[in-house]
Amino acid sequence: MEFAPYLFLATLEGAVTAAVLALTAVGLSLVFGVMRVVNVAHGEFFMLGAVLAWWVAHMLGGHPGLGFAAALLIAPLMVGLIAVAADMTVLKRIEYDPERTIVATIGILYIIQQVTLMTYGPDARPVEPPFNTRLAIPWFRFGEDGVELYWPWGLATTSYKLAVIGAAGVVLLCVWLLMARSRIGLLMRATQLDREMALAFAIPVERIYAIVFGLGAGLAALAAVLIVPISQAHYLMGGDPLLLSFIVVIIGGLGSLPGTVVAAILIGLSDGIISVFFSPTLAKILATLLVALVLVFRPQGLFGVRRA
Amino acid sequence: MSDTTRTMTLHVAVLAGLLALQFVLPAYHHGNLARVMVLASYAMGYNILFGYTGLLSLGHALFFAAGMYGMGLAVQHLGAGPLPALGAGLAAGVAVSAALGALALRTAGVAFMIVTLMFAQAGYLTVLYFGTWTRGDEGFVIAQAQRVLWGLDLSDPANRYFAALALFAACLLSVLWLVHSRFGRVLVAIRENEERTRMLGYDVFAHKLAAVILSGAMSALAGACYGLLFGYVGATFASVQYSIFPLLWVLLGGAGTVLGPLIGTLFMFYLIDLSSQVTTAYMLIAGVVLVALTLFAPQGLAGEVRARLWRWLP
Known part of the structure; x- marks a missing residue:
């Protein structure tokens, strides 16, 4: 294949990564923004979403579309409930102290991961996509009589990958509507701006925290359900999304949702493109160093505004 | 008895007890205890920063691995003897920690934790990236012939035990000296109230x-x-797990106590050792202990002893 179609293919793969990453990172960013805590177990909620999706699809059997649709509803809901339970039994009791929360969520990370290992096992298992038509993409070249179209060998995507990108866009729009237009979103923003004042106005801050924590985890699980037909469900799959979400949230400015989405697209696309042309390990080294240096020299993120 | 005498008596007694155990323990536990003493030295190093200065780092595996690879690569590729190799490891650790400290200390709190985590992750990936020299995940073995120090074969269990004890004693006494020095007291002051110290x-x-x-x-x-x-x-020794372990050991034993790291490491080592006979998912125990500690005993074992019984415990 020539360079230009190859780059286009890498961009397309990057767009799928970016879509899933945006959902996961928005979940993490929401939790950080409203609750001011870092949830290190976020990647494990992602993993749990994928594993539950496999479980639901496996239990239902029948047409892959049916199992997938059920998983799309059930897995994020269950993960959200588990997160709410974790919030109420652990985080609430340590009063959302930022440093102790990190230690506690590291503990939760290991508990979820190892319980999955004990029940689900160490295998990677696939979920069948509901539809998976191969779509060849035409490319153009300058022939003898002007521009002509042709189908380069290997330049193709699947309808499912395009659907993932579309679905992620719809969900992000819903999150934005929820935050900007609904009453619960208003309460969340009020809690984010000033916890004390929100309490004084009789906003049930602890319930809001539980909802936000569940919503964040649910978004990660939803992202995982979308990606699991492309990759596979495995008990160690939470590490990379966690790292990438961290990177995205920090680059995008801690707690800023639009910044998070922009950064997710940027990081997802460049990750896709860089991993195609360079060693993935080198790409990860550069990305982690970039995050550390951004935090050191520009703590408000590349797109964030410095808080007073 | 004055507090100083009590402190000295207790710590010398612990060291003497460890020395005596060398002669009575069965082979399996003998080997374990040597391992625990080295890991407890690592935990004591962690405790200087976390327990006494109040800085929670999530990237100490970077330092542990810097020492290990500084030593290992010097032996493997430069053919260095044990003593220069240990020196190389120490120098690597000092260089890496100076560079990381200069950068990461510009941040505080949660940002400091994430920055240290990220640098350690980058370090781990770097070890994997230069797999030609480091042999990546597989690692490399240091041959027995290269582990002879002053005619003592360090692969022999008894010699190994004494070497581990020597390291542990050196670290214990330095920490003990540190917490009584002016410098150590300033660190505690920074932990308690940074603005006021400034x-x-x-x-x-x-x-x-x-x-x-x-x-x-x-x-x-x-x-x-x-x-x-x-x-x-x-x-493996550069991975996130080895950054979490010292945090776990110190939290369990008691942050900001001299003996806490030993207690925590010993406790956790045997907890994992016993549970791994039952299940392969032994990290589950680590997770449960972490959550339980943050919930019920943020002071750790030695911290509770200090709060309830021996108020003079350093």
Whole structure:
């Protein structure tokens, strides 16, 4: 294949990564923004979403579309409930102290991961996509009589990958509507701006925290359900999304949702493109160093505004 | 008895007890205890920063691995003897911790935790990336012939035990000296109230940087000794898990106590050792202990003892 179609293919793969990453990172960013805590177990909620999706699809059997649709509803809901339970039994009791929360969520990370290992096992298992038509993409070249179209060998995507990108866009729009237009979103923003004042106005801050924590985890699980037909469900799959979400949230400015989405697209696309042309390990080294240096020299993120 | 005499008696008694155990323990536990003492030295290094200075790092595996690889690569590729190799490990640890400290200390709180985590992750990936020299995940073995120090074969269990005890005693006594020194008291002051310490005219940044370097150097020395005594260097020791372990040990034993790291390491080592006979998912125990500790005993075992019984415990 020539360079230009190859780059286009890498961009397309990057767009799928970016879509899933945006959902996961928005979940993490929401939790950080409203609750001011870092949830290190976020990647494990992602993993749990994928594993539950496999479980639901496996239990239902029948047409892959049916199992997938059920998983799309059930897995994020269950993960959200588990997160709410974790919030109420652990985080609430340590009063959302930022440093102790990190230690506690590291503990939760290991508990979820190892319980999955004990029940689900160490295998990677696939979920069948509901539809998976191969779509060849035409490319153009300058022939003898002007521009002509042709189908380069290997330049193709699947309808499912395009659907993932579309679905992620719809969900992000819903999150934005929820935050900007609904009453619960208003309460969340009020809690984010000033916890004390929100309490004084009789906003049930602890319930809001539980909802936000569940919503964040649910978004990660939803992202995982979308990606699991492309990759596979495995008990160690939470590490990379966690790292990438961290990177995205920090680059995008801690707690800023639009910044998070922009950064997710940027990081997802460049990750896709860089991993195609360079060693993935080198790409990860550069990305982690970039995050550390951004935090050191520009703590408000590349797109964030410095808080007073 | 004055507090100083009590303190000295207790710690000398612990060291004497460890020395005596060498002659009575069965082979299996004998080997375990040697391992625990080296890991406890690592935890004590961590405790200087976390327990006494109040800086929670999630990237100490970077220092441990810097020491281990500084030592291991010097032996493997430069053919260095054990002593220069340990020196190389220590130097690597000091260099890495100085660089990391200078950068990461510009941040505080949660940002400091994430920055250290990220640098450690980058370090781990770097070890994997240069797999030609480091042999990546697989690691490499340090041959027995290269582990002979002053005619003592460090792969022999008895010699290994004494070497581990020597390292542990050196670290224990330095920490003990540190907490009674002026420098150590400034670190505790920074932990308790950073702004006030600055107002009193102390250079907070310089003290914190020195604490990072000291902590990194001790961790690196423990890493180098671990590689030398047990003859294996691998990328696992640079992974996130080995950043979490010292945090776990110190939290369990009691942050800001001299004996806490030993107690925590011993406790956790045997907890995991016993549970791994039952299940392969032994990290589950670590997770449960972490959550339980943050919930019920943020002071750790030695911290509780200090709060309830021996108020003089350093």
